[in-house]
Ligand SMILES: *[C@@H]1O[C@H](CO)[C@@H](O)[C@H](O)[C@H]1NC(C)=O
Ligand SMILES: *[C@@H]1O[C@H](CO)[C@@H](O)[C@H](O)[C@H]1NC(C)=O
Ligand SMILES: *[C@@H]1O[C@H](CO)[C@@H](O)[C@H](O)[C@H]1NC(C)=O
Ligand SMILES: *[C@@H]1O[C@H](CO)[C@@H](O)[C@H](O)[C@H]1NC(C)=O
Ligand SMILES: *[C@@H]1O[C@H](CO)[C@@H](O)[C@H](O)[C@H]1NC(C)=O
């Protein structure tokens with residue numbers, strides 16, 4: 001039934017009968033999950049409510065507020081998002097999109113308002129659901145620390161090499177150096193969160209540092225970032241915040257992140273001694289892959305912001321029409337590529353943008369007070385991107401390791417459906433021992449029948465209590481159960497099979513529908529020896 005496999009492998013064998021609409025052909029395929037070939041650790045999946053977007057949740061009346069919180073954070077009924085990205089304010093006020101700064105002018109004391117544009121409230125809600133990873137990122141320094149004297153319209157931090165050290169800017173002649181002030185400001189800001197009970201794990205000091213915009217923006221090269229990093233590190237340790245890591249550099253796209261890292265490593269060759277995470281956005285380019293990671297000196301890479309806003313596309317409930325950036329299937333493919341080509345350890349969505357809502361949005365046409373019986377569909381809308389993120393986020397938990405999954409195809413025209421871009425596979429080994437296989441069917445071929453044969457590892461625990469997966473393998477059909485979750489055009493995040501025991505031969509049957517995302521969660525009983 002199964003091909004010869006090395007004994008330490010967990011195998012999901014999928015003989016696939018694939019019928020193309022025009023020219024029927026049959027494939028026989030096996031998916032082999034190799035638990036021994038381990039890749040990056042997954043830190044989680046999350047979202048950001050900066051720029052006062054937090055209010056869209058906090059302003060929702062009940063019961064809708066709790067419904068939306070469940071959709072976002074609940075690990076049994078929602079996406080179970082595990083990372084919350086906070087925007088640290090730099091503005092003088094809270095008008096429009098401004099995130100107010102606790103110290104908008106040097107003349108006044110640093111004054112924390114305990115609210116931080118609504119993000120403290122969301123962070124507290126996240127904690128109620130068990131979220132442990134909080135990431136605080138500043139888009140800019142307050143204006144008074146910058147060459148242009150304002151927090152928007154780009155400009156540089158006074159004191160960084162090049163533009164920050166030039167005469168004749170708002171930094172004065174000769175220029176005042178505000179690097180340490182900015183570092184102390186950020187450390188103080190993070191400490192306020194920690195004192196409020198929200199354990200910020202990483203702090204960033206840049207956001208898309210190539211941009212000059214009418215919102216908080218601060219320019220920087222990798223070398224200029226190197227001028228700030230050691231100072232920020234000192235400021236954090238001065239406040240006993242050494243467990244808080246420093247992230248860099250929130251590039252707008254993958255190749256920009258590569259350039260920033262090259263500049264950073266020339267200016268600060270041991271950057272990994274200071275940093276905890278390398279962050280990048282994928283608006284201007286995703287990992288070109290296959291397997292083209294950033295040169296991070298071994299640090300984890302986070303895709304810390306992405307959404308369809310570059311394409312000026314708003315929320316759609318359509319899962320698949322033509323692969324536009326706002327469609328759910330496209331989001332699934334994007335997540336897949338970040339994880340498998342980019343070695344990403346986290347994937348954080350930019351969840352809302354006025355005018356271009358991306359994942360969910362309260363329906364502002366409804367007067368909540370007047371129409372207290374409005375149905376869910378009238379109160380808020382869930383975009384199809386949400387469902388793709390939920391598949392990855394709910395089942396691949398923090399601490400999981402991505403593992404190798406191979407596909408072998410026989411029959412049909414030969415060749416691999418993976419190579420044809422049809423089936424995109426990835427697999428993850430969770431800390432609780434469950435194994436998750438994500439299968440994106442990105443073509444129009446309907447798989448009418450699949451058979452999965454499962455080999456479970458022989459699980460042992462070391463004296464440190466950690467599972468040792470490299471000891472061997474045994475066929476464990478009777479002790480495993482499989483859940484199958486599917487999203488496609490016709491259904492959203494539907495549990496199509498659960499509690500299914502594997503047959504004596506260790507197999508189960510199912511089907512893959514067209515243009516779908518299927519998640520298999522294989523839960524096996526574990527025991528010690
Ligand atoms: C998550 O959803 C479950 C099922 O509805 C519920 O029992 C649980 O209380 C929710 N979790 C939180 C933190 O509200
Ligand atoms: C800036 O001005 C100071 C004082 O006038 C001068 O000493 C210094 O050389 C100038 N620096 C640059 C980069 O022009
Ligand atoms: C990084 O390297 C510099 C220069 O060798 C050294 O002074 C510094 O202590 C190093 N920093 C860390 C955090 O290891
Ligand atoms: C992938 O990321 C991990 C850290 O999460 C790192 O240890 C590993 O070297 C990276 N792999 C590649 C190929 O870059
Ligand atoms: C909403 O309805 C309430 C009750 O009818 C009314 O008092 C309020 O003015 C309405 N608000 C808006 C923004 O229309």
Ligand SMILES: *[C@@H]1O[C@H](CO)[C@@H](O)[C@H](O)[C@H]1NC(C)=O
Pocket residue numbers: 370371372373
């Ligand atoms: C809402 O529904 C309840 C129960 O059906 C009804 O008693 C109430 O009058 C409704 N309220 C409005 C504003 O329509």
Ligand SMILES: *[C@@H]1O[C@H](CO)[C@@H](O)[C@H](O)[C@H]1NC(C)=O
Pocket residue numbers: 018019417422423441442443444445446447512513514515516
């Ligand atoms: C994938 O989806 C396509 C497109 O709808 C469908 O035609 C195709 O049969 C599916 N292929 C597999 C291998 O599931």
